[in-house]
Amino acid sequence: MEDEEAEAVLKAVGRQIKVWREAAGLKQPEFAARIGYSPDLVSAVERGVRTPQPEFLDNADKVVGAQGKISAMKVDVERARYPKKVRDLTKLEDETTEMGAYSSHHIHGLLQTPEYAKALYGMRRPAYAEDEIDRLVAARMARKIVFDRVPRPLITFVQEEVTLRRPIGGKMVLRKQLEHLLEISQLRHVEIQVMPTDRDEEHAGMAGPFRLLKLRDGKTLGHLEVQLHTRVVSDTREAQILEMRYGMIRSQALSPRESQAFIKEVLGEET
Numbered sequence: 676m677e678d679e680e681a682e683a684v685l686k687a688v689g690r691q692i693k694v695w696r697e698a699a700g701l702k703q704p705e706f707a708a709r710i711g712y713s714p715d716l717v718s719a720v721e722r723g724v725r726t727p728q729p730e731f732l733d734n735a736d737k738v739v740g741a742q743g744k745i746s747a748m749k750v751d752v753e754r755a756r757y758p759k760k761v762r763d764l765t766k767l768e769d770e771t772t773e774m775g776a777y778s779s780h781h782i783h784g785l786l787q788t789p790e791y792a793k794a795l796y797g798m799r800r801p802a803y804a805e806d807e808i809d810r811l812v813a814a815r816m817a818r819k820i821v822f823d824r825v826p827r828p829l830i831t832f833v834q835e836e837v838t839l840r841r842p843i844g845g846k847m848v849l850r851k852q853l854e855h856l857l858e859i860s861q862l863r864h865v866e867i868q869v870m871p872t873d874r875d876e877e878h879a880g881m882a883g884p885f886r887l888l889k890l891r892d893g894k895t896l897g898h899l900e901v902q903l904h905t906r907v908v909s910d911t912r913e914a915q916i917l918e919m920r921y922g923m924i925r926s927q928a929l930s931p932r933e934s935q936a937f938i939k940e941v942l943g944e945e946t
Contacts, residue, residue, distance in 0.1 A: 680762070684755040686723030688748050692735055693721040699739040710734035726756055757814035760905050767896065767907070768821045773829045773889040775921050777870075777880050782838050782852060784815050785822075785830070786859060786867070791852045792816070794844025827864040833880070833921075833928050836872045839941045846945055853942040860935055868928040869937045879923035887914075887921050 696706045703721075707714040712731060719725035727735075729749050736745035754762060768774065776783050781795060792815050796808045803811070821828065839856075842849045860867045870880065886898040897908030897917040908914050929937055 678759040680759070681755040682723065684751050685726060688727065688752055689721040689723040691748065692727075692745060695735070695739040695741050695745060696721075701739070706735075706738065709738045727752060729753075753813070753817075756810055757817070758811070761814040761818070764898070765818055767888055767890075767898075768818065769824070770890045770892075771821075771828050771888045772826075772891055773831075773887075774821075775831045775833075775887040775925075777833045777884050777886075777921060777924050778838055779835045779880065779884045780838065781841065781843060782834065782856070783832055785819060786832060786834075786856060787815065788848070788852050788855050789816055790848045791844055794848055798843070822859070822862065822865065829864055829866075831866045831868070831925065833868045833870055833924050835870050835880075836937075839869065839938060850942065850945045853938055853945065856938055857935065857942070860931065860938075866931045867934055867938075868925060868931055869934040870924065870928040871937075874927055877927050879920045879927060882920070885917055885921075887918055 696703070699706075701709070703717050704714045707717045710717075710731065711734060716725060716731075720727045720731065729752075732749050732752065733746050735741070736743060739745070757765075776785070782791060784792070787795070789812055792812045793808060796803055796811050822830070834856075839853065844852075856867060859865055870878070883899075883901070888896045888898060890896065894909075895911075895914045895918055897914050899906045899908060908917060928934070
């Protein structure tokens with residue numbers, strides 16, 4: 676298991692399944708046959724060492740007559756599958772009133788389509804297994820719920836021009852990604868800006884990508900991801916520096932309206 680929190684969730688789910696199975700008077704082999712899985716897998720799930728798939732939970736619910744109580748655990752199980760750093764970041768995003776992100780190498784995670792995200796994870800070395808890529812993509816897509824949260828947070832992005840042109844996943848994937856950017860930019864609480872490559876004399880983002888998160892309690896945090904490391908910047912002085920840099924980056928980039936026109940222009944070049 677990746678962390679104690681996820682392990683505790685899976686053990687609790689496994690105990691519940693075992694209680695319902697025994698209450699239904701079923702031994703593991705009989706229960707396994709009825710839900711269409713092997714006895715070894717049932718045993719592993721009940722011990723909390725394997726993550727049950729949604730179909731496993733739905734089938735188990737029907738067989739033991741749990742009336743939706745086992746199926747309802749799919750949400751908790753799905754969250755437990757996500758990497759701990761993703762769950763921690765999601766919790767922070769849930770507490771924000773304003774978020775800002777500067778991205779220099781690829782489209783920001785919250786703006787990515789599933790196809791783009793899968794292609795991006797597929798480029799990682801050492802290579803990820805296919806099921807791991809699917810897990811990471813699902814976790815990233817789940818975070819996009821922040822766009823629908825009420826009350827709406829203000830969310831801003833600054834994307835380097837190169838991120839709009841780098842054909843991650845191929846031209847069709849990139850085209851769909853650019854179309855998605857335009858769709859997201861229509862949301863009233865979202866602003867997307869483009870930093871043109873010709874901003875060679877005035878550019879406050881040369882130190883690399885980062886995020887800013889302003890929480891409901893008034894505190895401002897930074898968030899950095901560098902290679903294998905992720906760091907939340909909680910020091911007030913450091914967060915102020917990142918906030919100052921982000922303000923400068925936004926002022927140097929194209930305006931949201933100019934950026935929409937720029938993205939449309941790049942999209943036209945991809946046809």
